[in-house]
Amino acid sequence: MTMNAAGGRRRPPTIHDVAREAGVSRGTVSRVLNGGHYVSPAAQEAVNAAIRKTGYVVNRHARSLITGRSDSIGFLLTEPQERFFEDPNFNVLLRGCTQALAAHDIPLLLMLAGTEDERRRITRYITAGHVDGVLLVSSHSGDPVAEQLREAGVPLVACGKPIGLASKVSYVAADDRDGARDMVRHLLSLGRRRVGTVTGPLDTPGGVERLAGYKEVLAEAGLEFDERLVVSGDYSRASGEAGAEHLLARAPDVDAVFVASDLMAQGVLTALHRAGRRVPEDVAVGGFDDSPAAVAAGPELTTIRQPWDRISSEMVRVLLALIGGEDPAAVILPTELVKREST
Amino acid sequence: MTMNAAGGRRRPPTIHDVAREAGVSRGTVSRVLNGGHYVSPAAQEAVNAAIRKTGYVVNRHARSLITGRSDSIGFLLTEPQERFFEDPNFNVLLRGCTQALAAHDIPLLLMLAGTEDERRRITRYITAGHVDGVLLVSSHSGDPVAEQLREAGVPLVACGKPIGLASKVSYVAADDRDGARDMVRHLLSLGRRRVGTVTGPLDTPGGVERLAGYKEVLAEAGLEFDERLVVSGDYSRASGEAGAEHLLARAPDVDAVFVASDLMAQGVLTALHRAGRRVPEDVAVGGFDDSPAAVAAGPELTTIRQPWDRISSEMVRVLLALIGGEDPAAVILPTELVKREST
DNA sequence: TTCTCTACTGTGAACGCTCACAGAAGCATG
DNA sequence: CATGCTTCTGTGAGCGTTCACAGTAGAGAA
Numbered sequence: 173m174t175m176n177a178a179g180g181r182r183r184p185p186t187i188h189d190v191a192r193e194a195g196v197s198r199g200t201v202s203r204v205l206n207g208g209h210y211v212s213p214a215a216q217e218a219v220n221a222a223i224r225k226t227g228y229v230v231n232r233h234a235r236s237l238i239t240g241r242s243d244s245i246g247f248l249l250t251e252p253q254e255r256f257f258e259d260p261n262f263n264v265l266l267r268g269c270t271q272a273l274a275a276h277d278i279p280l281l282l283m284l285a286g287t288e289d290e291r292r293r294i295t296r297y298i299t300a301g302h303v304d305g306v307l308l309v310s311s312h313s314g315d316p317v318a319e320q321l322r323e324a325g326v327p328l329v330a331c332g333k334p335i336g337l338a339s340k341v342s343y344v345a346a347d348d349r350d351g352a353r354d355m356v357r358h359l360l361s362l363g364r365r366r367v368g369t370v371t372g373p374l375d376t377p378g379g380v381e382r383l384a385g386y387k388e389v390l391a392e393a394g395l396e397f398d399e400r401l402v403v404s405g406d407y408s409r410a411s412g413e414a415g416a417e418h419l420l421a422r423a424p425d426v427d428a429v430f431v432a433s434d435l436m437a438q439g440v441l442t443a444l445h446r447a448g449r450r451v452p453e454d455v456a457v458g459g460f461d462d463s464p465a466a467v468a469a470g471p472e473l474t475t476i477r478q479p480w481d482r483i484s485s486e487m488v489r490v491l492l493a494l495i496g497g498e499d500p501a502a503v504i505l506p507t508e509l510v511k512r513e514s515t
Numbered sequence: 516m517t518m519n520a521a522g523g524r525r526r527p528p529t530i531h532d533v534a535r536e537a538g539v540s541r542g543t544v545s546r547v548l549n550g551g552h553y554v555s556p557a558a559q560e561a562v563n564a565a566i567r568k569t570g571y572v573v574n575r576h577a578r579s580l581i582t583g584r585s586d587s588i589g590f591l592l593t594e595p596q597e598r599f600f601e602d603p604n605f606n607v608l609l610r611g612c613t614q615a616l617a618a619h620d621i622p623l624l625l626m627l628a629g630t631e632d633e634r635r636r637i638t639r640y641i642t643a644g645h646v647d648g649v650l651l652v653s654s655h656s657g658d659p660v661a662e663q664l665r666e667a668g669v670p671l672v673a674c675g676k677p678i679g680l681a682s683k684v685s686y687v688a689a690d691d692r693d694g695a696r697d698m699v700r701h702l703l704s705l706g707r708r709r710v711g712t713v714t715g716p717l718d719t720p721g722g723v724e725r726l727a728g729y730k731e732v733l734a735e736a737g738l739e740f741d742e743r744l745v746v747s748g749d750y751s752r753a754s755g756e757a758g759a760e761h762l763l764a765r766a767p768d769v770d771a772v773f774v775a776s777d778l779m780a781q782g783v784l785t786a787l788h789r790a791g792r793r794v795p796e797d798v799a800v801g802g803f804d805d806s807p808a809a810v811a812a813g814p815e816l817t818t819i820r821q822p823w824d825r826i827s828s829e830m831v832r833v834l835l836a837l838i839g840g841e842d843p844a845a846v847i848l849p850t851e852l853v854k855r856e857s858t
Numbered sequence: 859t860t861c862t863c864t865a866c867t868g869t870g871a872a873c874g875c876t877c878a879c880a881g882a883a884g885c886a887t888g
Numbered sequence: 889c890a891t892g893c894t895t896c897t898g899t900g901a902g903c904g905t906t907c908a909c910a911g912t913a914g915a916g917a918a
Binding site for chain 2: 184229231232233234236237242244247262263266267270271274277279280281282283284290293296297300301302409438442445465468470
């Protein structure tokens with residue numbers, strides 16, 4: 173649009189050009205750029221017109237150099253596996269965060285720290301002040317990166333309650349336990365009495381909480397806890413399949429399964445199908461997440477919807493507050509039972 | 516806000532601190548940082564030691580301010596839909612690019628430009644020089660953002676051959692046409708003669724090329740082209756399902772389907788199952804992509820593997836070359852037939 | 859009048875780095 | 889001895905911005 177007719181590549185306009193154009197000083201332009209306090213309406217208007225005319229865009233590098241802020245946020249994934257990329261929830265979360273930040277005109281830097289080596293480099297990068305804060309997605313406990321960032325005083329918001337960390341780290345999570353309770357109550361309401369579960373990894377908050385909810389409801393229904401009905405998975409499809417086989421072998425009379433993720437539930441469906449069990453007639457299956465995988469499955473999964481859109485927007489809100497100097501906060505968001513064909 | 520354990524607020528070390536520590540000047544430190552030309556071995560070593568000792572990390576903002584480079588790359592998604600996030604290929608691509616860039620210590624900025632409004636803001640952001648180059652993922656033709664960036668002279672590499680654009684834009688793509696040929700030949704080799712296809716969107720290069728490959732092989736096999744065997748989809752699961760129903764209605768004798776994406780193929784399987792057709796006995800189904808969806812499907816899909824890892828690393832390589840002043844390049848990578856249960 | 863207060867504006871000095879340039883040292887050549 | 893060349897090193901300037909501070913003008917109070 174602003175190509176010079178002369179053909180030369182034109183140097184982008186600076187605050188100086190705008191000042192000259194508006195007939196004011198650099199300082200006044202800067203004040204307009206940063207909220208417009210102590211600026212007369214006339215100057216305000218002149219500067220805005222000059223900005224439009226010159227096509228001026230602030231040079232973030234120059235600004236960052238002096239403010240010490242970088243005006244960007246890191247999205248950090250410290251999973252050793254690529255599981256998160258396989259996980260549809262991850263997409264939704266990433267997209268939600270990007271959009272929430274875009275509303276503040278803040279770019280998001282995607283950082284993958286799978287290996288030990290990468291983790292070191294990225295920690296170094298972050299602590300050097302190249303991002304103002306970090307959105308952390310790391311399900312496992314005892315994450316060294318998280319601990320290091322916390323110690324370095326980098327504003328940090330985790331997705332899901334971090335287990336291993338000392339207190340005072342902000343996080344946003346769905347109410348896993350309550351979601352699990354809802355699902356198991358739902359299964360019991362269908363008349364099922366031999367309700368098994370395939371848990372998530374038990375070094376993750378989600379895994380622990382969902383199992384806790386399961387146990388609570390069985391107890392409140394007066395059903396005896398039967399450890400043969402509990403097998404553990406790692407949120408992957410394959411582990412769901414293996415888990416269901418295990419379950420069928422140990423408790424053939426199982427008539428319902430609460431699976432701690434939709435992806436695992438897909439695996440469970442496969443295994444049940446192979447074993448000749450009909451879903452939901454013989455065995456009702458409930459998932460967790462309401463990810464695209466839930467609808468992709470056949471039959472479509474009854475599941476617990478996690479409010480990913482709200483989780484991501486809350487993560488961004490809390491992080492920006494933290495950067496603004498507010499105290500750490502924990503946000504727990506409600507889940508919702510979504511009934512489909514599998515129960 | 517990095518608080519020191521000692522209690523003092525420590526300013527991060529600058530190039531000046533390193534210079535003092537090493538007993539040399541700023542200039543020498545800078546030269547070491549930028550390749551070490553014209554630096555004596557003794558100075559080189561002293562500077563490296565000082566860097567290690569002080570924990571110095573270069574301030575990219577200061578560097579960018581003077582060099583005009585930003586040392587970061589944008590990953591731009593201009594899809595209006597969230598389809599890409601649903602698409603497992605996207606994950607692999609994003610991860611691959613992030614990692615390839617990480618090897619060069621270049622952070623990746625994720626940019627989503629779904630709406631018209633966002634597109635304007637992001638174009639502005641990019642053309643203001645906040646990234647050195649852009650990896651563009653936009654399947655549709657006539658993308659205004661791409662055209663604007665091209666005109667503004669921003670180094671740009673597209674994923675897949677852009678249709679609408681004027682020439683001279685770099686891209687990396689799998690050999691869609693050849694992949695389609697392989698799959699259709701495979702279906703014919705199984706003795707199938709009524710081979711249908713569910714195409715991708717025909718305003719995308721993938722959609723067009725895969726259909727072209729299909730037609731070519733039918734022609735070379737001496738089979739007459741039957742337009743009842745061709746229905747179009749949009750790469751979504753739902754469109755695959757609808758497409759298969761359409762196909763069954765128009766050509767009930769269909770004995771094989773080449774589906775232009777795995778996700779659509781999942782939908783095709785669902786529709787075939789509902790219609791009581793066995794796969795692969797009654798109808799063989801071939802997908803495209805070899806995405807996780809291919810293995811998630813039941814039966815597991817025979818498909819065409821796209822070399823996503825190489826696509827992403829090539830995109831990064833070409834973009835860095837472009838930034839380095841080299842000429843635009845097009846890279847076409849070979850595909851591979853992966854046989855599974857559905858054929 | 860004179861003083862104070864408020865609202866606004868301009869100016870130099872940073873921020874941490876790279877770049878151009880000047881110079882020094884070492885060595886060979888005229 | 890001067891001269892040139894190469895390799896290395898230090899210095900000043902400046903990138904585009906914000907920030908602190910010093911003003912200025914105008915209004916109201918003493």
